[in-house]
Amino acid sequence: MDSWEWNKIAGAVLGVLLFVLAIHFIAEAITKTPLPKKAGYAVDVAEDSEAQTTAIPAAAEPLPDFAAVLPSADVTHGKDLATRCQQCHDDTKAGPNKIGPSLWGLVDRPRATAPGYSYSSAMSANHDPWTYDKLFTYLRAPNTDTPGTKMSYAGLRSPQDRIDLLAYLRTLAETPAPIPAATK
Numbered sequence: 738m739d740s741w742e743w744n745k746i747a748g749a750v751l752g753v754l755l756f757v758l759a760i761h762f763i764a765e766a767i768t769k770t771p772l773p774k775k776a777g778y779a780v781d782v783a784e785d786s787e788a789q790t791t792a793i794p795a796a797a798e799p800l801p802d803f804a805a806v807l808p809s810a811d812v813t814h815g816k817d818l819a820t821r822c823q824q825c826h827d828d829t830k831a832g833p834n835k836i837g838p839s840l841w842g843l844v845d846r847p848r849a850t851a852p853g854y855s856y857s858s859a860m861s862a863n864h865d866p867w868t869y870d871k872l873f874t875y876l877r878a879p880n881t882d883t884p885g886t887k888m889s890y891a892g893l894r895s896p897q898d899r900i901d902l903l904a905y906l907r908t909l910a911e912t913p914a915p916i917p918a919a920t921k
Contacts, residue, residue: 777820798877798896803869804919806900807907815905818898821890828909837888843867844907844914859885869917872906873899 819828825836832839838851847864849856860883865871875882876899878892893899907913 798874800870800873801896801900802920803903803917807869807904807916810904811901812904812908814898815901815903818893818902819905825888825890830911840906840909842910844869844872844903844910857885857887859883860887869903869914872903876902 819840822828822837822840826838826840827833827835828840830841832841834851834854838854838856845866845868847866849861849864863883867875873896876893879886879888879890881892893902907916
């Protein structure tokens with residue numbers, strides 16, 4: 738083969754590469770989608786599995802006086818926070834169970850008793866009612882509070898976020914659960 742043949746081969750390879758690059762740039766320009774202005778939901782994720790096991794126990798945090806904080810809680814903010822829950826839970830009356838059980842009537846409902854939902858053995862071991870203090874503690878770190886639960890959500894670290902979410906969850910019932918009496 739002489740140098741003319743090698744030049745034709747090299748030119749053909751370079752031509753194909755330039756053609757592929759041009760198609761790539763054109764396709765990116767045509768199909769580029771803008772990023773959303775607001776994130777759909779934010780998921781709190783533990784940095785690593787060791788961080789979850791060495792986390793401060795949820796019970797170490799003092800419980801708020803629900804008689805004082807629930808009436809002034811921001812239910813709208815709680816509803817916004819609940820959009821994170823709606824990936825796995827339905828919050829409508831007679832709504833279906835999804836990956837997790839329905840949240841309708843959750844406050845004061847005995848644990849692991851939503852009809853038609855198969856709970857983990859860790860959750861089924863306790864049928865105490867979901868009181869405000871138990872939900873407050875559980876929502877901080879579900880896997881720390883109930884090791885072995887199916888709920889993989891990392892939890893809400895902010896006490897005010899949990900209070901607002903509890904105020905919203907309270908509204909998910911025909912007759913909202915009573916606010917507990919003031920603690921002294």
